[in-house]
Amino acid sequence: MNIVVCVKQVVDTEAEKRLDPTSWRLDRTVENILNPYDEYAVEEAVRLKEAHGGEITVLCMGPEEAAAAVRKALAMGADRAVMVTDPALAGSDTQGTAHALAEALKPLEFDITLFGIMSTDAQTGQVPAAVAALLDLPLLSALNKVEIRDGALSVHRQTDQGYVAYECPLPAVLSVAKGINEPRYPSLKGIMAAKKKPMEVKDAAALSLVPGRIGGSGAKTRVLATSNPQPRAPGVRVEDQGDGAEKILDFLLKEKLV
Amino acid sequence: MEFALSDEQQAIAKAVRDLMEGEIAPRAAEIDEGEKFPAWVRELFQRYDLFAAMLPREYGGIDGSLLTQCVVMEGVARVCASSSMVLGNQSLGATPLVLAGSEEQKRRWLPAFATGEKLASFGLTEPNAGSDVKGLSTRAVRSEGGWIVNGRKCFITHANVADLVVVFAKVHEGGGDQITAFLVETDRSGYEVDKIEHKMGLRGSTTCSFVLEDVWVPEENMLGRVGEGFPILVDSLNKGRISVAAQSTGIALGALEASARYCKERTQFGQPLARMPAVQQIVADMVTAVDAARCLTWAAAYKYDTHAPDMVRYSGMAKLFASDAAMKVTTDAVQIMGGYGYMAEYPVERMMRDAKIFQIFEGTNQVQRLTVAREFFASL
Incomplete structure (x- = not known):
């Protein structure tokens, strides 16, 4: 069972996020971390490896500094890494990113390519689907259970009401939902071992990427404007005059929370 | 002087922070x-x-x-000083073996200490021998094939859960x-x-008295030679003092972060406390103390790792400065949080109680100052 986990480095969830006023790109000079959603993918890969053997490759497109996020995935138990890094890739949209990842995936032998459901920065969730389309592989997204049975996938796809069960032959592209597992912390020995694991670095030329499809100039989408989110509206205040419980229940019913 | 953290050390710092927070x-x-040894913390740290x-x-x-x-x-003590003792005491108990153990003694104990499968403890202090170690009254006399040890030790961290105590005795x-x-296994008869003491702080770490009554240990349990x-x-x-300085820095950092975050949220007179000059003056001194404590601690660790001749002075300076900083910073954290700081609902009162012992154990800060002055004059 060979697995590739695609990961991204993102701005720390707790850091204040700022957009550059001219390029509309996210200011990434603050604290950066492994995309929290990708941690579920890494954890799921490590669990599948523990159950079925095989090798885990971490694939990451990003600037050189993103190696720190890759090393965290290696410390959690992945075996090797491929970094796709090139100044020409900066500003790529989801299609450009998918092109780069798909080309990097082609020479790798894998049964499963795993993604987190989305990145916490752009939050599009498009890349797994685009990669699957480019590789002409089945896509199963937003999974909250992944099992291998008789050499095929048996998965649950999360929905608002419950889940849908699917079976699927290998190889396939999967994205896993938050909460599918509890990602482990990297152990100290895992961190030290990560230093010695192979990390291959590839640029756009090495992957024969099409220049017109990558970077800001190759992006098919363009940011026209941005605005800050509205400050959160004040909460609803319920005065209890003997009917407090009823009022709260009415509110919850109206919001479809119960 | 160079003591920048490597990529791995930075990753370790982050992993410890996440583990502790989570x-x-x-x-x-x-x-x-x-008020007992947190066995689950030990298991977590083992994992x-x-x-x-x-x-x-x-x-x-x-x-x-x-x-x-x-x-x-530092990362562990930032969240829980008691938990940091699980590690700190392991280091202190293992260090005599690291420094003076025979290869056989090291092979027997150190790998099990490194996994946390066995716990070590350091048995020095006695009712009448604290800073003045020459006043020890525990004695060892030769007996067939080994030694018989008699005495009483007090204020020994984790002696109730340790597998091995390094006992200092007079011969x-x-x-x-x-x-x-002497290496004394705690399952030996006698x-x-x-x-187990009730304490002001560090209450999740047990502080014990134990008696040694005709405890026989074989010859191979002597560490080094007689008189060493x-x-x-x-x-x-x-x-140990450098490690204690790191714990002190962690406690101070934890109190600084908790209280400063509170000051950003807490509004009085129409503005957050963080905007008030009176609070800013205090916080500026707190953050300066924390960063200075860390710099001195890392410098001392660097001196230790590189066998620098002035390591002993740095060890004393780091210990006294960082633990005084921890006491001051935790006290100020309680102060700027006002009544809430004093309440157990917030963590800073616990941190203030925990900080005090760091000015006392591993050599009081007054004794440290004597050492620092002596070492400095000797170097002139």
């Missing part, structure tokens, strides 16, 4: 209130190899660097009393923990 922070108050940061690489450790140990200790030989170190106990304990404490 697993220990929600239960730190409970650990304090429990994530934190004990391995206390030991040399060749015996199952991470990299054997005191700087790495300091990074871990009367060559016309005088000679301090000598070893008994008879008291004093240099062994001095060298162990020189290292």
Whole structure:
């Protein structure tokens, strides 16, 4: 069972996020971390490896500094890494990113390519689907259970009401939902071992990427404007005059929370 | 002087921070209130190899660097000083073996200390011998194939859960009393923990008295030779104090962060406390103290790792400065949070109680100042 986990480095969830006023790109000079959603993918890969053997490759497109996020995935138990890094890739949209990842995936032998459901920065969730389309592989997204049975996938796809069960032959592209597992912390020995694991670095030329499809100039989408989110509206205040419980229940019913 | 953290040390710092925030922070108050050794914390630290940061690489450790140990200790103590004792005491108990153990003694114990499977403890203090170690009254006399040890030790961290205690005792030989170190397994007949103290702080770490009544240990349990106990304990404490400085820095950092965050949220007179000059003056001194404590601690660790001749002075300076900083910063954290700071609902009152012992143990700060002055004058 060979697995590739695609990961991204993102701005720390707790850091204040700022957009550059001219390029509309996210200011990434603050604290950066492994995309929290990708941690579920890494954890799921490590669990599948523990159950079925095989090798885990971490694939990451990003600037050189993103190696720190890759090393965290290696410390959690992945075996090797491929970094796709090139100044020409900066500003790529989801299609450009998918092109780069798909080309990097082609020479790798894998049964499963795993993604987190989305990145916490752009939050599009498009890349797994685009990669699957480019590789002409089945896509199963937003999974909250992944099992291998008789050499095929048996998965649950999360929905608002419950889940849908699917079976699927290998190889396939999967994205896993938050909460599918509890990602482990990297152990100290895992961190030290990560230093010695192979990390291959590839640029756009090495992957024969099409220049017109990558970077800001190759992006098919363009940011026209941005605005800050509205400050959160004040909460609803319920005065209890003997009917407090009823009022709260009415509110919850109206919001479809119960 | 160069003591920048490597990529791995930075990753370790981050991993420890995440582990502590995720697993220990929600239960730190409970650990304090429990007044017992937190066995689950030990298991957690075993699972994530934190004990391995206390030991040399060749015996199952991470990299054997005191700087790495300091990074871990600060990160743990930032959230829970009691939990940091699980590691700190392992280091202090293992260090005499690291420094003076025979290869056989090291092979027997250090790998199990590095995994946390066995716990070590350091048995020096006695009712009448604290800073004045020459006043030890525990004695060892030769017996067939080994030694018989008699005495009483007090204020010994984790003696009730340790597998091995390094006991310092006097041996009367060559016309005088000679301090000598012995490895005493706690399952030996005659070893008994008879008291566990109630304390002001660090309450999730047990502080014990034990008696040694005709405890026989074989010859191979002597650490070093007769009379080498004093240099062994001095060298162990020189290292231990730097680790204690890192714990102190962590406690101060935890209190700084908790109180400063509160000051950003708490509004009085129409503005957050963080905007008030009176509060800013205090916070500026707190953050300066924390960063200065860390710099001095890392410098001392660097001196230790590189065998610098002025390591002893740096060890004393780091210990006294960082623990005084921890006391001051935690007290100020309570102060700027006002009434809430004093309440157990917030963590800073616990941190203030925990900080006090760091000015006292591993050599009081007054004794440290004597050492620093003596070392400095001698170097002129």
